[in-house]
Amino acid sequence: MSSTKPSLPKGTRDFGPEQTARRAYIMDTLRRHFGRYGFQALETPAMENLSTLTGKYGDEGDQLLFKILNSGDFLSKAAPTDRESSQALLPKISEKGLRYDLTVPFARYVVTHQHEITYPFKRYQMQPVWRADRPQRGRYREFYQCDADIIGSRSVWNETELTLLIHDVFADLRLDGFVLKVNHRGILNALAKQAGMEGREMAFCVEIDKLDKIGRESVMANLQGIGASNLEAVMDFLTAQDSPENVLKKLSDRLGDNQAIAEMAEYFSTLQSLPGRSWNISFDLSLARGLTYYTGMIFEVKPTTVQMGSICGGGRYDDLTGVFGLPGVSGVGISFGLDRIYDVLEESGLFPQDASRHLDVFVIHFDEATFRHGQQVVQELRSQGIKADIFPEVTKVKKQFAYADKTGVTKCLVIGEEEMNSGVYQLKDLVSGEQTGVKRAALLAELTKG
Amino acid sequence: MSSTKPSLPKGTRDFGPEQTARRAYIMDTLRRHFGRYGFQALETPAMENLSTLTGKYGDEGDQLLFKILNSGDFLSKAAPTDRESSQALLPKISEKGLRYDLTVPFARYVVTHQHEITYPFKRYQMQPVWRADRPQRGRYREFYQCDADIIGSRSVWNETELTLLIHDVFADLRLDGFVLKVNHRGILNALAKQAGMEGREMAFCVEIDKLDKIGRESVMANLQGIGASNLEAVMDFLTAQDSPENVLKKLSDRLGDNQAIAEMAEYFSTLQSLPGRSWNISFDLSLARGLTYYTGMIFEVKPTTVQMGSICGGGRYDDLTGVFGLPGVSGVGISFGLDRIYDVLEESGLFPQDASRHLDVFVIHFDEATFRHGQQVVQELRSQGIKADIFPEVTKVKKQFAYADKTGVTKCLVIGEEEMNSGVYQLKDLVSGEQTGVKRAALLAELTKG
Numbered sequence: 078m079s080s081t082k083p084s085l086p087k088g089t090r091d092f093g094p095e096q097t098a099r100r101a102y103i104m105d106t107l108r109r110h111f112g113r114y115g116f117q118a119l120e121t122p123a124m125e126n127l128s129t130l131t132g133k134y135g136d137e138g139d140q141l142l143f144k145i146l147n148s149g150d151f152l153s154k155a156a157p158t159d160r161e162s163s164q165a166l167l168p169k170i171s172e173k174g175l176r177y178d179l180t181v182p183f184a185r186y187v188v189t190h191q192h193e194i195t196y197p198f199k200r201y202q203m204q205p206v207w208r209a210d211r212p213q214r215g216r217y218r219e220f221y222q223c224d225a226d227i228i229g230s231r232s233v234w235n236e237t238e239l240t241l242l243i244h245d246v247f248a249d250l251r252l253d254g255f256v257l258k259v260n261h262r263g264i265l266n267a268l269a270k271q272a273g274m275e276g277r278e279m280a281f282c283v284e285i286d287k288l289d290k291i292g293r294e295s296v297m298a299n300l301q302g303i304g305a306s307n308l309e310a311v312m313d314f315l316t317a318q319d320s321p322e323n324v325l326k327k328l329s330d331r332l333g334d335n336q337a338i339a340e341m342a343e344y345f346s347t348l349q350s351l352p353g354r355s356w357n358i359s360f361d362l363s364l365a366r367g368l369t370y371y372t373g374m375i376f377e378v379k380p381t382t383v384q385m386g387s388i389c390g391g392g393r394y395d396d397l398t399g400v401f402g403l404p405g406v407s408g409v410g411i412s413f414g415l416d417r418i419y420d421v422l423e424e425s426g427l428f429p430q431d432a433s434r435h436l437d438v439f440v441i442h443f444d445e446a447t448f449r450h451g452q453q454v455v456q457e458l459r460s461q462g463i464k465a466d467i468f469p470e471v472t473k474v475k476k477q478f479a480y481a482d483k484t485g486v487t488k489c490l491v492i493g494e495e496e497m498n499s500g501v502y503q504l505k506d507l508v509s510g511e512q513t514g515v516k517r518a519a520l521l522a523e524l525t526k527g
Numbered sequence: 528m529s530s531t532k533p534s535l536p537k538g539t540r541d542f543g544p545e546q547t548a549r550r551a552y553i554m555d556t557l558r559r560h561f562g563r564y565g566f567q568a569l570e571t572p573a574m575e576n577l578s579t580l581t582g583k584y585g586d587e588g589d590q591l592l593f594k595i596l597n598s599g600d601f602l603s604k605a606a607p608t609d610r611e612s613s614q615a616l617l618p619k620i621s622e623k624g625l626r627y628d629l630t631v632p633f634a635r636y637v638v639t640h641q642h643e644i645t646y647p648f649k650r651y652q653m654q655p656v657w658r659a660d661r662p663q664r665g666r667y668r669e670f671y672q673c674d675a676d677i678i679g680s681r682s683v684w685n686e687t688e689l690t691l692l693i694h695d696v697f698a699d700l701r702l703d704g705f706v707l708k709v710n711h712r713g714i715l716n717a718l719a720k721q722a723g724m725e726g727r728e729m730a731f732c733v734e735i736d737k738l739d740k741i742g743r744e745s746v747m748a749n750l751q752g753i754g755a756s757n758l759e760a761v762m763d764f765l766t767a768q769d770s771p772e773n774v775l776k777k778l779s780d781r782l783g784d785n786q787a788i789a790e791m792a793e794y795f796s797t798l799q800s801l802p803g804r805s806w807n808i809s810f811d812l813s814l815a816r817g818l819t820y821y822t823g824m825i826f827e828v829k830p831t832t833v834q835m836g837s838i839c840g841g842g843r844y845d846d847l848t849g850v851f852g853l854p855g856v857s858g859v860g861i862s863f864g865l866d867r868i869y870d871v872l873e874e875s876g877l878f879p880q881d882a883s884r885h886l887d888v889f890v891i892h893f894d895e896a897t898f899r900h901g902q903q904v905v906q907e908l909r910s911q912g913i914k915a916d917i918f919p920e921v922t923k924v925k926k927q928f929a930y931a932d933k934t935g936v937t938k939c940l941v942i943g944e945e946e947m948n949s950g951v952y953q954l955k956d957l958v959s960g961e962q963t964g965v966k967r968a969a970l971l972a973e974l975t976k977g
Contacts, residue, residue, distance in 0.1 A: 453801060466649075
C-alpha cells in the first residue's frame with residue numbers, strides 16, 4: 078500500500094462535473110442533428126489489431142500508435158535475437174493498438190459487416206482516439222472525434238447535406254462567427270497540372286495546405302524545389318478572393334469544362350434553392366487539406382471571432398476500404414473537433430448557463446421531522462423530472478446554504494416546521510436573494526417556468 | 528497495402544446502429560435518473576499510470592490489466608538482464624495501463640482534486656473498462672460500467688436514495704421482474720463471530736458469497752476447512768427467508784443491539800415513510816458480495832424472469848482513498864451492468880420499438896424536380912426536429928421503397944409531380960400499407976402524433 082499522491086499520464090485529462098456537462102452539451106447537440114439528418118450511431122472497440130492500424134497513417138502515424146502489450150508471459154514468443162532491438166521485439170510482444178482515428182475503424186467496420194450494410198449508409202461515431210504525440214497546448218494524447226460519413230453515393234446532395242448539418246450545428250451552439258471554406262481536389266489537380274506538376278498533384282496539395290502556416294513565399298519556394306513552374310500566376314489565381322459565382326466563372330474560363338467545376342456549380346445552386354437560409358461559405362481555391370485520401374470536394378470550418386485552427390473538416394474520398402480488400406466504396410465525411418469547439422464556446426462565453434447546472438432545486442431542512450418531510454418533497458419533484466436534492470443528514474441551516482452555494486445551486490426550497498405544517502414552502506433565489514412562498518402543488522410549475 | 532480481411536481483437540465487439548441505439552436508450556435512462564438525483568458526471572482518461580492501478584485488484588487483477596507499451600525506442604531503458612523475463616522487463620517498457628474499473632480511477636480523481644470537492648459529493652461515471660480476461664459468453668474484454676457514488680456522508684438516507692434510484696431506473700426501463708437483495712456487512716461480521724471466525728470476517732464473507740454458485744454443502748465444507756464452527760445453526764439462520772420486520776426482530780434477538788441492525792431498521796422505516804411506492808426488496812442475510820472494501824450495507828439486483836447474474840450491485844465502504852494517502856473518505860455506491868441489462872431487456876422483449884428507429888419519415892421522389900422539392904420538405908422537417916431523409920439521387924421509386932424498407936423506415940412521404948403542385952403529399956405507412964394525403968403545413972402534426 079503506497080501512499081504516493083497519484084498522477085495522470087501526461088497528455089491525458091480528468092473532466093470534472095462542469096467540463097463533462099459542457100462537453101455533453103456539445104455532443105448532445107451534434108447527436109441531435111446527426112439524428113435529424115438520418116445518420117446512425119456506430120461504436121467500435123478502443124483496441125484494434127495492429128495489422129488493421131499499421132501502415133494507414135504514414136510512418137509518423139505508426140510511431141504515434143499506442144501499442145498494447147500482449148497478456149501473460151509476453152516474452153515467451155521472443156527469441157534472444159528478437160530482444161536486441163525495440164523494432165525486432167515489437168511484433169513479438171504486441172498485437173493490438175488503441176485506435177488513432179475513427180476513419181480506419183469505420184473502414185474496417187464496413188469490410189467486416191459488408192453484407193449487412195444497405196447503401197447509401199450514413200453513420201456517425203463519437204468516441205475517443207489516442208495518439209502518442211508530444212503533448213502541448215490544445216494537443217492531447219486522448220481526445221474525442223465526432224465523425225459523420227455518407228458512403229455509397231456520389232450525388233452532390235450528400236456534400237450539400239453536410240453543409241446544412243454544419244450550419245445547423247453551429248447555429249444551435251450559437252456560434253455564428255465561423256466560415257466554412259470549400260474547395261475541390263479536382264480543381265487543385267487541374268491547377269497542379271498548370272504548375273507543371275501532372276502526376277504529382279498530391280505533392281502540390283500538401284504544399285498548398287501549408288499556406289496558412291508558413292506563408293506564400295515559403296510555399297512557392299517549396300514548390301519550386303520539387304519542380305513546379307508558372308507559380309506566380311497559379312498562386313495569384315488560387316489565393317484571389319471572390320464570390321462563388323465569380324470563382325466558378327474564372328475557373329471555367331481558365332480550365333474549360335471540368336467535372337469538379339460542374340459539381341461545385343451544382344453544390345452552390347442547390348444551396349441557393351433552399352429557402353430561408355443564409356450561408357457562411359467561402360469558395361477558397363487555396364484550401365487543400367493534408368489528407369491523401371480526399372478526391373472530391375473538401376471542407377474546413379474556422380471560427381472568425383477567436384484565434385483557432387479548424388473546428389470541423391472533411392471531404393469526399395473515392396476509396397475508403399480498398400486497403401482492406403473491398404474496392405469501390407466512395408463517400409464523403411466530416412469530423413467535428415470537440416476540444417476546439419469547447420475552447421471556442423468558452424472563450425466566446427457561449428455556453429448556456431444551465432448547460433452545467435446540475436440541480437434545479439435544493440431542499441433545506443431544520444430537524445428530523447422536516448428532513449423526513451423534505452425527503453418526500455424531493456422524491457415527488459424527482460418523479461416529475463426535476464433535478465432535486467436534499468442535504469443527507471440533519472445539520473445547521475447555514476451549512477446547508479453554504480453547500481448549495483458552493484455546488485452552484487441557484488434555488489433553495491426552505492422547509493421549516495411552519496412550512497411543513499402549512500404546505501407553503503419558501504423558495505429562495507440565491508442569485509437575486511428573493512424569497513417567495515410556493516404551495517407544494519405549485520412547485521413543478523414554479524420550477525419549470527422560463 | 529495488404530488485402531487480408533481485417534478482424535477484431537478477441538473479446539471486443541462492434542456495435543452496429545441498432546445495438547448502439549438500444550445501448551443509448553439504457554444509458555440515457557440511467558443518465559436522466561442520475562441527474563434527477565443530483566449526481567454529476569465525471570470522466571477520467573482510459574489510461575492510468577500502472578502505479579495507480581497495480582495492487583488494487585489482487586494478484587489476479589494485476590494479471591488482467593492491459594498494459595501499454597512505452598512510446599518510441601521502448602527497450603532503451605532495459606538492461607540485458609531485464610530482457611531475460613517478462614516480469615523483469617515489464618516495468619522497463621510499460622508505465623501505463625487501461626482502466627480496469629471505475630472505482631480506482633474515481634478514488635484517484637478524489638485525491639487529485641481533493642481541494643475542489645465539496646462533500647457530500649455525488650458523482651456518476653459511464654465509461655468502458657478493459658480486462659484481459661478469457662472471453663466467454665457474456666464476458667468481454669471491453670465493457671461499460673455505469674457507477675454512481677455518494678461520498679462524504681454516513682447518513683442512511685444515501686442508501687435509501689440509491690434504492691429509490693434503482694427502482695426508478697428499472698421502472699423506466701419497464702423491467703418490473705427484479706429483486707433488490709440487501710444486507711449489511713456488520714451483520715455478516717457478527718454472524719462470522721458466532722461461527723468462530725472473529726478476525727477473519729472477510730474470509731467468511733468470501734465463502735458465503737459462493738452460496739449461489741457452489742451450494743450450501745460446499746460452502747460449509749470450505750468454511751469448516753478454514754476453522755469455522757457452529758455452522759449448521761449459522762447457515763440455517765442466514766439462509767432463512769422472511770419479511771424485513773421479522774428478519775430485524777430475529778437479528779435483535781440473536782445479536783442484541785448493533786449499529787448494523789439499527790441502520791437496516793432506519794433504512795426500512797424511511798422507505799415505508801415514502802408514500803405511493805412499492806418495493807422489490809429482499810432482506811437476504813446470505814448476500815455477501817465478493818469485494819473486500821465494503822463495510823456497511825450491500826446491494827445486489829437480480830432479474831426474476833430471466834436466468835441472469837446480478838445486473839446492479841454495490842455497497843458502503845469506509846475508506847475509498849486511503850491507498851492513495853487520503854484517509855477517511857467514506858461513501859456508498861452502485862454499479863449498473865450495461866451489457867447484462869441489455870441482454871435482459873432483449874430476452875424479455877422490453878426495448879421500445881422506437882428505441883432503434885433512426886428515421887421518422889423518408890421522402891420518395893420521381894425526378895429532378897420532385898427531388899429538389901423533396902430536399903426542401905426534408906430540410907423543413909429537420910428544422911422542426913423530425914428525423915427525415917431522402918434518397919440522395921434520382922432513381923427508381925421501387926428502389927427507394929426497398930431502401931426504406933431495408934433500413935427499417937416505417938413511414939414514407941411520396942412526392943410526385945401532382946403532390947408537388949397541389950402541396951398535398953401521400954404519407955404511406957409501410958407496416959399497415961395505409962396511405963393518406965397530408966398537406967405540407969400539417970406534416971409536423973401528423974408525424975408527431977401518438
